[in-house]
Structure formats: structure tokens, C-alpha cells
Amino acid sequence: MRIPGLPQENRELSPRTGYTREHWEAAADGLLAAAWKWATPRGALLDLPGRPSASGVRSDGLEGYARTLLAAAFRVAGAEGKDPHGWLDRYAEGLAAGTRTPGRADAESWPVILDHHVQGQPMVESASVALGLRLTRPWLWDRLDTDVQDRAEQWLRGAIRHVPAPNNWYLFPYTVAGFLESVGRGDAETARARERALDLLETWYRGQGWYADGDGRAFDHYNGWALHLYPTLDAQLSGDPAELRRHGARLHEHLESFGLLFGSDGAPIHFGRSLTYRFAAGASVALGALTGHTPLSPGTSRRLLSGSLRYFLDRGSVGADGLLGLGWHGPHDASLQPYSGPASPYWASKAFVGLLAPATHPLWTATEEPAPSERRDTVRALPAPGLLIQSTRADGIVRMHNHGSDHARPHEAEVAAHEDPLYARHAYSTRTGPTARGNTPDNHIAVEVAGVRSARTRIHPLGAAQGDGWGWAASRHTPAFVSGAPMVPGLRVESVTVARGRHELRVQRVVGAPHGARVTHTGWATGPEEPLHSALHPLHGWTGHDEQRAPQGTAFTRWARLPRLTAEAEATAVYAALATLTAEPEPTPLADIATLVKATRGSVEVRWTDDGTVTRVAFAPLSVEHG
Numbered sequence: 001m002r003i004p005g006l007p008q009e010n011r012e013l014s015p016r017t018g019y020t021r022e023h024w025e026a027a028a029d030g031l032l033a034a035a036w037k038w039a040t041p042r043g044a045l046l047d048l049p050g051r052p053s054a055s056g057v058r059s060d061g062l063e064g065y066a067r068t069l070l071a072a073a074f075r076v077a078g079a080e081g082k083d084p085h086g087w088l089d090r091y092a093e094g095l096a097a098g099t100r101t102p103g104r105a106d107a108e109s110w111p112v113i114l115d116h117h118v119q120g121q122p123m124v125e126s127a128s129v130a131l132g133l134r135l136t137r138p139w140l141w142d143r144l145d146t147d148v149q150d151r152a153e154q155w156l157r158g159a160i161r162h163v164p165a166p167n168n169w170y171l172f173p174y175t176v177a178g179f180l181e182s183v184g185r186g187d188a189e190t191a192r193a194r195e196r197a198l199d200l201l202e203t204w205y206r207g208q209g210w211y212a213d214g215d216g217r218a219f220d221h222y223n224g225w226a227l228h229l230y231p232t233l234d235a236q237l238s239g240d241p242a243e244l245r246r247h248g249a250r251l252h253e254h255l256e257s258f259g260l261l262f263g264s265d266g267a268p269i270h271f272g273r274s275l276t277y278r279f280a281a282g283a284s285v286a287l288g289a290l291t292g293h294t295p296l297s298p299g300t301s302r303r304l305l306s307g308s309l310r311y312f313l314d315r316g317s318v319g320a321d322g323l324l325g326l327g328w329h330g331p332h333d334a335s336l337q338p339y340s341g342p343a344s345p346y347w348a349s350k351a352f353v354g355l356l357a358p359a360t361h362p363l364w365t366a367t368e369e370p371a372p373s374e375r376r377d378t379v380r381a382l383p384a385p386g387l388l389i390q391s392t393r394a395d396g397i398v399r400m401h402n403h404g405s406d407h408a409r410p411h412e413a414e415v416a417a418h419e420d421p422l423y424a425r426h427a428y429s430t431r432t433g434p435t436a437r438g439n440t441p442d443n444h445i446a447v448e449v450a451g452v453r454s455a456r457t458r459i460h461p462l463g464a465a466q467g468d469g470w471g472w473a474a475s476r477h478t479p480a481f482v483s484g485a486p487m488v489p490g491l492r493v494e495s496v497t498v499a500r501g502r503h504e505l506r507v508q509r510v511v512g513a514p515h516g517a518r519v520t521h522t523g524w525a526t527g528p529e530e531p532l533h534s535a536l537h538p539l540h541g542w543t544g545h546d547e548q549r550a551p552q553g554t555a556f557t558r559w560a561r562l563p564r565l566t567a568e569a570e571a572t573a574v575y576a577a578l579a580t581l582t583a584e585p586e587p588t589p590l591a592d593i594a595t596l597v598k599a600t601r602g603s604v605e606v607r608w609t610d611d612g613t614v615t616r617v618a619f620a621p622l623s624v625e626h627g
Contacts, residue, residue, distance in 0.1 A: 003027050003030035003031065003318055004030060004322070005030055006026050007020070007023055013367060014303075014306060014367075014368045015368055016303050016307065016369075016374075019302075019306035019309065020364065024306075024309070028349075029075070031068070031071060031322070031324065032068055032071060032072055035068045037321075038064070039090070040097075042096075044094040044109070045061030045064065045094075045108065046068060047064065047342075048064050048342035049342060050325075053344065054338040054339055055119070055120075055341065058111050059111050059119075059122060060341035060342055060343055061343075062110050062121075063121070063125050063341060063343040063344065065091070065094055065098065066125035066132070067128055067344075067347055067349050069128060070132050070352075072087040073136045074354075074355045074356060076139065077135040077136055077355075078356050079355075092140055095129075095133075095144070095152055096144070096151075098155075099152050099154075100151065110122065112158055113155070113159050114162055115163040116164055116165040116169060120162075121339065122159075123158070123159045123162065123172050124169065126159040127171070127176060130156055130159075130179035131233075133179055134178070134182055137182070141183060149183075156176045159172055167213045167214035168213050170196065171197055171230040171231070173196075173197065174196075174197035174198070174230060174231070176190075178234045178238070181194075182238065203215070204227070206219075206385060208382055208383070209223075209254025209255070209258070210257075210384050211228070214409075214410075216408060216409060216410045217385075217386070217404060217406050217408075217461075218272075218405060218407055219385040219386075219404065220273060220423075221271075221272050221274065221277070221280070221281050224258060224283055225283045225347065229284060229287055229350060231243070232293070235248070236291050244291065251287065251288055252295060255284060255285065257382055257387075258285075260398065261389065261398055261400065262307065262371055262430065263391075264373050264374045264395075265396060266306075266307030266308050266310055267308070267431070268282070268430065269398060270434075270555060271400060271422065271423075272422055273407070273420075273423075274347070275555070276340055277348050278308075279308045279351045280347050280349070280351050281351075282351045283350040285304050285305055286351060286352075286357075287353055288301065289354065289362075290353065290354065297366070298363045299367050300371065302363055305351065305354055309351065315330070324346060324348060326340055328555035329555065334555070335433070335555050373392075373398050377393055377501060378391045379466055379469065379471040381471040382464060383461070385404050386403045386405065386461030386464060386475060387404055387405065387464070388403065388464055388471055389401075392501065392582070394584050397429055398430045399430075400428050400429065401427045402423070402426055402428065402459070403426075403461050403464065403473040403495065404459060404473070406423050407422070407423040414480050415486065416480040416482035417482055421436065424444070425441065425442060425443040426445065426495060426497065426506075427497070429581060431556065431583070432524050432532070432581065433555035433556050435525050435553075435554060436553075440550055443524060444522050445493055445508050446521075447488075447518070447519050449485075449488060452481050453481075456477045458477065460476045461473075462475055471498070472496060472617075473497055474622055474624070475495055476495070478491065479491055479492070479493060488512065491510075491514070493509070493511075494511070495507070496617050496624060498624065500626075502581070502582045502584070503579070504580065505576065505577075506578070507604055508574070509574045510573055512571070513572075514570070516570075517569045517570060519573075520566050521542070521564065521565045521566075521575065522562050523535065523563040523581075524579070525560040525561070525562040526557065527556065527558070528557075529557065531583055532581065532582070533580065535580050535589075535590050536579050537577060537578040537589075537590035537591055538576075539577055539604070540574065540575065540604055541573055541575035541599075542565040542566065542567050542575055542577060543568070544565065544566035545565055546566070548563075548564045549561050565577055572601055574600070574604055576604045576617075593610075594608045597614060602619045603618035604617055
């Protein structure tokens with residue numbers, strides 16, 4: 001279903017998407033109108049229909065209030081207080097009702113904020129409440145009775161006084177404290193919360209504009225919709241030029257690579273957790289345009305933003321009831337987490353931060369320009385997060401090869417049960433999703449011992465670099481097993497991906513495989529109804545080639561198939577293959593793309609047919625050469 005009330009397309013101003021600022025305003029109004037049909041009598045909770053999250057239905061109701069408030073705040077603040085639908089009056093009444101007796105099991109009361117491992121989800125929502133109040137202060141907060149303001153402050157201070165999860169959650173008390181200070185209610189407690197968050201943020205910064213989401217190596221969409229958004233927007237709102245320069249410079253650098261991760265169809269890269277937030281992926285693009293800290297032109301920024309919004313609206317993200325549902329296009333359970341509840345998708349409200357740019361801003365007045373994926377083939381290596389971006393203009397597909405981002409907590413052992421399909425795969429794209437747990441994993445190198453397939457959990461990056469039209473990234477991991485012995489002594493896998501055009505050279509060295517082991521490698525998972533071609537071609541070491549099925553499908557197709565290579569493994573051996581994912585019609589067979597020149601126990605050389613160049617990959621020590 002499309003959101004009702006969207007204006008006619010404007011292909012003169014927006015030749016790529018047809019969307020303008022008016023479409024964004026109408027989308028916000030439509031999503032808010034549908035959500036408010038499920039409000040409690042005084043509007044403190046928005047109890048949207050659907051399965052509850054692990055936090056329970058009352059927390060989910062608060063989530064409905066808080067996340068939609070954020071959309072309303074961007075909408076009204078961007079219109080300089082004009083509120084034709086009276087959104088802020090509803091949120092004012094809901095705030096008064098929800099904070100009257102927090103913790104009570106009545107029709108309106110909000111849950112109290114406790115430590116993240118006890119009752120932490122309200123802490124997440126406190127940041128949206130605080131930011132919404134800060135953005136709309138003249139029209140909402142300043143008009144509240146003093147006792148309501150006092151109650152709201154006491155509820156919000158629960159976020160400052162309790163322990164966040166050890167990741168982006170520290171920016172929630174930071175945001176709450178920023179609001180309280182902005183309305184003259186700051187003190188030593190708020191100052192400590194902000195200092196603590198910024199100190200941690202500094203330790204999580206890895207370079208090239210990328211933050212890890214905590215002390216580990218989780219690099220995902222939380223970079224844009226949390227780790228960059230909260231501090232940069234805070235600096236913008238507070239008018240702190242030094243902080244805005246510092247955070248803005250990192251945002252600018254982040255967008256140099258993140259701006260490449262949108263396909264020509266508007267899809268963001270399908271990678272990492274909380275993907276049900278959908279077009280929130282564009283929040284950092286909008287923030288960069290708003291603050292001026294972006295390498296993207298205004299026309300390109302709007303192309304990415306509106307392309308992402310339209311991509312999801314055109315593909316079933318909004319149901320017949322007008323609500324954003326849990327999933328990717330439409331419903332998709334494997335894209336969800338235990339914390340996902342009926343109102344979770346409204347984190348997408350963060351994309352509406354672009355509405356803070358007035359109608360006269362170049363973000364809205366410039367003519368749309370092509371997205372980076374529509375301009376030229378690109379290969380971009382990112383050593384800091386350990387990622388390799390590969391996009392092709394002919395089909396508009398963006399692929400991201402993962403040699404550095406995982407979901408392993410620093411304090412946890414490498415346990416196969418912790419493998420997360422949204423992080424563990426070697427590659428992700430804007431047209432494919434990972435297969436679900438229990439199905440054959442796509443883009444995966446596995447060692448099978450006694451019939452048990454290994455998992456990839458903690459990823460150790462080994463390097464990444466790029467040349468003219470090509471690039472590479474490498475990593476190693478210790479295979480973990482879900483049954484039998486959890487580890488095999490001395491066993492490890494070293495992996496290298498070389499990207500060139502639409503082709504991938506995938507080279508692995510398996511070290512310490514026990515007698516009787518087998519090694520398998522899979523390619524991209526695609527559906528029979530999709531106009532996509534996925535293939536693997538063995539170059540060295542592989543002896544078997546077949547096709548596997550994934551009946552549970554992916555976020556893009558209800559049923560999937562994927563190519564697979566197999567071989568016996570013992571001790572140390574090198575394996576090499578070509579891979580491709582393309583939407584080009586009748587692509588050249590991989591067998592005609594490159595040939596093996598030489599292989600040893602520690603290296604391979606491959607010659608590319610089109611120009612005769614040679615790629616050499618060697619291990620111990622690792623080196624990748626092309627020319």
C-alpha cells in the first residue's frame with residue numbers, strides 16, 4: 001500500500017524519484033495519522049498491533065509514542081511551528097498522562113527507566129522523547145504546566161541514573177542530558193552523562209568516518225542513525241561550533257563511503273541488525289546536507305534520501321492499515337531481533353531530520369542528480385572497518401564484502417551459536433539478503449568436521465586496499481562448531497576478496513584441517529523470480545560444484561537458491577574461485593573471465609582475460625598484487 005495523500009510526482013525537479021519536500025511532509029503525516037489510530041485515550045501509549053517485543057506491550061506502547069514523536073517533531077520544527085494536524089497537542093497530552101504515575105499498570109502510565117539488563121528499552125525511547133521536546137520547545141515544552149515539566153524531567157533523569165547497554169545506548173542519556181541543559185535544567189549529573197558518552201564515542205572511533213558500535217567490531221547502520229546522528233545534531237542545535245566541526249568532519253568522511261551503499265533502485269545495503277528501520281538508513285545523508293558536512297551535492301543527497309523512502313513505500317513496507325510493518329519490504333521474521341516490537345519500525349522517523357532544512361534549502365531546491373551507483377563502476381576499500389565496496393553502473397547493484405564487521409561481544413568466547421547471519425557472511429548487497437538460520441548460509445566458507453558445518457563469529461581484519469578499478473580486503477577467523485568439539489586446535493581460515501568490475505576473486509587458505517574434513521563455499525542467494533544471476537566458478541582446489549536451496553528465502557525472495565563449491569580438506573590448502581552477482585542480461589560465463597596461472601600451498605595467480613592483467617594473492621605473509 002502507498003501512503004494516501006502523496007502529491008503528484010515532480011519529474012522536473014526530481015527526475016530520478018519524482019519526490020520533493022512535499023512528499024516527505026505527506027509521508028510523515030500519513031504515517032502519524034495511521035499510528036495515532038492505536039493511541040490510548042489520552043495518547044500516552046500507541047499500542048500498535050502485532051507481536052510484542054521482549055520488553056513487553058507497555059514498553060512497546062511507549063515506543064510507539066516516542067518514535068512517532070520524533071517524526072512529528074521534525075515535521076513541525078521544519079515548518080517553523082506550523083502544525084495543521086495538531087500533532088503537538090496530542091503529544092503534550094500524552095506526555096502529561098504518561099509521566100503522572102510512571103510504573104503503574106493503568107491505561108496511560110509509562111514504564112520507568114531501569115538498567116539495560118533489567119528494563120532498559122524505555123531508556124532508548126527517552127532519547128526520542130527528549131529530542132522531540134528539544135526540537136519543538138517553543139510550541140510544546142514551553143507551553144506545558146510547570147508540574148508536567150517537572151514530572152517529565154524526573155522520568156527522563158532515569159536514563160541518566162541507570163546503566164545503558166555497552167554501545168550506542170550511551171548516546172541516549174547524552175541526548176536526554178542535552179535537552180535538560182537546553183531548557184535550563186542541567187547540573188553535574190547531566191554534565192557527567194554527556195562527558196561519559198563522548199569519552200566512549202572517542203574510543204569507538206576507528207577511522208575513515210566509521211565507529212564501532214561498542215568495544216567490539218560491529219560496523220553497521222547504527223553509524224548513521226545513532227553514532228553520527230546524536231552528537232552532530234546536538235552540536236547543530238546547541239550552536240557549538242567546535243563540536244560541530246569535530247563531529248561534522250567525521251560525518252563528512254563517513255558519507256564519502258556510506259554514500260556509495262545505496263543501489264540505483266534506492267535500496268540501502270542489507271547488512272547488520274535493526275533492518276526493520278528501513279529508510280532510517282538515510283538519516284546521516286540528510287544530516288550531512290542539513291549541517292553542510294557532506295561530500296555529496298544537494299541533488300545527490302536528495303536522490304539518496306528520496307530513493308530510499310520511495311524504495312520501501314513501493315515495496316510493501318506500509319500495510320493496508322497504513323502502518324510500517326516489521327520486516328524489510330513486507331513482513332520478514334529473519335530481519336528482526338527479540339527487541340523488535342510493533343512500533344520499532346518507526347525508528348525510520350530519523351530520516352525526516354532532513355525536514356529541518358527549510359523549503360528554500362538546496363537539499364530541496366536543487367535538481368536531483370544520479371546516485372553514486374548510477375554514475376560509474378566503483379571499488380572502495382575501507383581498512384578501518386574492514387569493508388570492501390563494489391558497485392556496478394550497468395545494473396545498479398552495490399555489494400559490500402565483509403572482512404571486519406562482526407557481532408561478537410568482546411567479553412564472549414567464539415561460540416557457533418552466536419553466529420549472526422546479518423554480520424557473519426562474507427558479502428552483502430542491495431539486491432540480496434542473507435539466508436536465514438537453519439538454511440544453507442550464503443557467501444560463506446565452512447569447514448565441515450564429522451558432518452558439522454563451521455560458523456564464522458569473530459572476524460579479524462588483515463587489511464584492505466584499492467587500485468585503479470580494483471580493490472581487495474582480507475580477514476581470518478577461527479571456525480566454531482555448534483555441536484561436538486566447539487573448536488579444532490590449530491584450525492583457522494584466511495580469506496581474501498578481490499573485486500574488479502562485477503566479478504570477485506575469492507581466495508581462501510584453510511590451515512590445520514583434520515583428516516576427513518571437508519570445505520564448502522557458497523555464493524549469492526537469489527530467487528527464481530528475480531532477474532539476477534549468481535554464479536561460482538572453481539579456479540583451484542575445489543572439486544565439487546552444485547546448487548543448494550534455502551526454502552526460507554531471504555528478505556528479497558520467499559525461496560532462494562545458491563551455488564556451492566566443495567572439496568576434501570586436510571592440513572593446509574589454498575582454494576580459489578570466481579564469483580558474480582549481476583542483473584545484466586546474458587553475462588559472460590565466469591569460465592571466460594579469468595584463468596589460473598599458478599598455485600602453491602600458499603599462493604595463487606590468476607590472469608584476467610579482458611586485458612591480460614594478473615592478480616597474485618599470497619599468504620604468510622599476506623600480499624595482494626594486481627597488474
